Amino acid sequence: MGARAASSQGLIARARLWEPAAIGRLLSVIENHPERWPDLQRQLEESRPAGSVSTTSRVVGVTGPPGAGKSTLLDKLLENLVGRGMRAAVIAVDPSSPFSGGAVLGDRTRMGAAAHDPRVFIRSVASRGAAGGVADSTAAMLVLLKNLGFPVVIVESVGAGQSEIAIAQLTDFRIVLCPPGLGDDVQALKAGILEIADVLVISKGDLPGSELTEREMRSAVGLRRGRKPPAVMRVSAVTGLGVAELVGEIIQGI
Ligand SMILES: Nc1nc2c(ncn2[C@@H]2O[C@H](COP(=O)(O)OP(=O)(O)OP(=O)(O)O)[C@@H](O)[C@H]2O)c(=O)[nH]1
Ligand SMILES: [Mg+2]
Known part of the structure; x- marks a missing residue:
């Protein structure tokens, strides 16, 4: 050898x-x-x-526009998962930072207590250049983490562009965040990333306007053809609204 x-x-x-x-x-x-x-x-x-090794480990994608509240919600999801005695690993694909230091620290610093729990492993990956490259190395990372026996492996990525759709295709369960007040950007969300959602989360559900967004999205998802429409859940990382229910969806069947 x-x-x-x-x-x-x-x-x-x-x-x-x-x-x-x-x-x-x-x-x-x-x-x-x-x-x-x-x-x-x-x-x-x-x-x-x-x-x-758990044969039922689940790879979960968390995606949505920049600032949708992905990292903050992820922290609450992790807190809930470890509270149920489950380990979790996170790959955070950070497309925004050309500096590796930013990518390494950026998401973790925005996460709270759960990011430091010994049962949680978090790694940030800078997506920098080629879209295909990110998807390829992310795919390999997910295989590794599953093989190591994490029952839940989560990928956070910004839902804009082809690389995110490629990453979404590597997952078993896809959560798309839609914060209130996106305006016309909702159209882009509907046209692209929404197509792949298993659960559509109206994030920042404590904010005024989130109920309206929830109603709009409920009628929008009914129009999706071909597949069962995604569940729509209003969730707040601030008040905890919907967090336990969302985790219930994630781990169903594990
Ligand atoms: N009111 C409210 N604010 C929230 C909630 N979740 C996140 N935020 C705020 O929204 C901002 C963005 O949150 P992040 O969790 O960094 O969002 P993100 O989607 O990970 O952002 P990027 O990774 O930069 O795309 C922060 O200022 C958060 O404090 C929530 O449930 N309610
Ligand atoms: Mg983030």
Whole structure:
């Protein structure tokens, strides 16, 4: 066995013990050396302890326009999940920051207590350039985190453009946030990302105008053709309205 294979086996063993530094290093290998992923994936499969990995882990996409309240809501979802005794891993795809420092710290600093709970693993990924590249490395990261046995793996991404639709396609369950007061941007939301939603969350449900947005979206989703319309839920990260119900939807069947 080469030195590199031995070192990744060591990392995998430590990652299976939920050691954050080891998980982080494996994710860095995927991000910076995508050519090593096939080997890494094979090692993961070979070292998978029998019966220990949940076969029903769920990959959840949280998406919506910039500032919709994704990170704040995610913190509440994580708090609720760990309160139920569940581990969770988060990949936050941050397209806005060209500085890796911003991407690494940006989302976590906006999250509260749950981001520091030892049962929660969070990694930010700067999407920088190529859309396909982000989707490819994100796909590999999700496979890794599922394989490590996280029952819930969440991807936060901004719902604008092709890379987000590509990321959405990697998920089992998709939550699209729509904050009140989007105005004409609602049209764009309806035309694009809304098509993929399993649950449409009217975020910032404590704000005036959110009930109107909820009514508008309820009538809009009924028009979606081909698939069952998404559930519409008004949720507030501030008051906690709807948070437990949303988590109930996420973990249904796990
Ligand atoms: N009133 C109210 N404000 C909220 C709520 N959730 C988030 N906010 C505020 O909305 C702003 C944006 O929240 P974020 O959670 O950073 O939104 P985001 O969608 O992650 O933003 P980006 O990652 O930059 O796209 C912050 O100022 C939050 O405090 C909520 O439930 N109610
Ligand atoms: Mg965010």
